[in-house]
Amino acid sequence: MDLLAPLSGIAAVVVPVFLIAALGFGWSRAKLPYDSAFITTFAINVSTPCLVFSSLARLSLGGDDLLIMAAASIGSMALAGLLATPILLASRLPLRVYLPALSFPNGGNMGIPVCLFAFGETGLGLAVLFFATLAVLQFTIGPALAAGRTDVKQVLRTPVIYAVALAVLVLTTGFQPPQWVTNTTTLLGNCAVPLMLFSLGVALAGLRMEGMVRSLAMSALRLLLGFAAGWAMVEILDxxxxxxxxxLLESTMPVAVFNYLWALRYNNAPQEVAGMVLGSTALSFLTLPLLLAAVM
Incomplete structure (x- = not known):
């Protein structure tokens, strides 16, 4: 029984993530009704900001812990990008196409649920903080890498940024929001995790892998660079x-779906990025049990 306990704990994390994403995948392939525009808009503008606020506001962490987590998030993504750059240059692959995909992990759709199932509410709050930092970078540096410029207006229209600011204000001042605010944001935030996973499955169902060998090689590189960068940051910050x-979990997540959306928007070889999203997500389902065994 003792030998089965660790496997049972890992299965408790991996299986729900896989099943909900698979449900979205099958739903899309069955051509059942799915209003992608509404779900995406609702998730970005309502449920995810509420999840960010309600999760961060409940954290029992000091200001130093918040800064350390934000630094670890920024550092892991920056280090992954730095490690990827000479590899891409040596391979003569365009930085604008591959660097964002190798730098930004899927810390939202996949990372948040995995951390919730692995570490409970505390893990959820920390993962949300990682994701919030990622979201800020992805809406500033992401377009800059993909298109050579930063869209300031797009950044200012990102509700997650304001949710983070409000949550940090609550944490640093000790202000207690009214119970109706807490209950409302918690209720709406609870929609975010299943919507993220379901939407991930739907998004994957619409992607096609072209240039399979290169896509798989770059997908494996994303996971390796992410783990190496995450490992370096946890050691540096002790x-x-x-x-x-x-x-470690968030850093080693597959390519974020948003990388594909940016590539599609700027006509920046979207089929290559789509292959990396699909390939890295498939590989991550195979490597996730090993990763969980190392961190749990």
């Missing part, structure tokens, strides 16, 4: 416990 596990 992180332990849940924070260490969350940073």
């Amino acid at each position: 992180l332990e416990g849940t924070i260490r596990g969350v940073v």
Whole structure:
């Protein structure tokens, strides 16, 4: 029984993530009704900001812990990009196409649910903080890398940024929001995790892998670079416990779907990025049990 306990714990994390994403995948392939525009708009503008606010506002972390987690998030993504750059240059592959995909992990659709199932509410809050930092970078540096410029108006229209600011204000001042605010944001935030996973499955169903060998090679590189960058950051910052596990998990997530959306928007070889999203997500379902065994 003792030998089966770790496997049971890992299965408790991996299986729900896989099944909900698979449900979205099958739903799309069955051509059942799915209003992608509404779901995406609702998730970005309502449920995810509410999840960010309600999760961060409940965290029992000091200001130093918040800064450390934000630094670990920024550092892991920056280091992954730095490690990827000479590899891409040596391979004569365009930085604008591949660098964002190798730098930004799927810390939202996949990372948040995995951390929730692995580490409970504390893991959820820390993962949300990682994702919030990622979202800010992805809406500033992401377009800059993909199109050579930063869309300031797009950044200012990102509700997650304001949710983070309000949550940090609550944490630093000790102000207690009215119970109706807490209940409302918690209720709406609870929609975010299943919507993220379901939407991930729907998005994957619409992608096609072209240039399979290169896509798989770059997908494996994303996971390796993410783990290496995450490992370096937890060692540099001397992180332990849940924070260490969350940073490693989030850093090693597959290519974020938003990378494909940016590539599509700027006509920046979207089929290549789509292959990386699909390939890295498939590989991550195979490697996730090993990763969980290392951090749990």
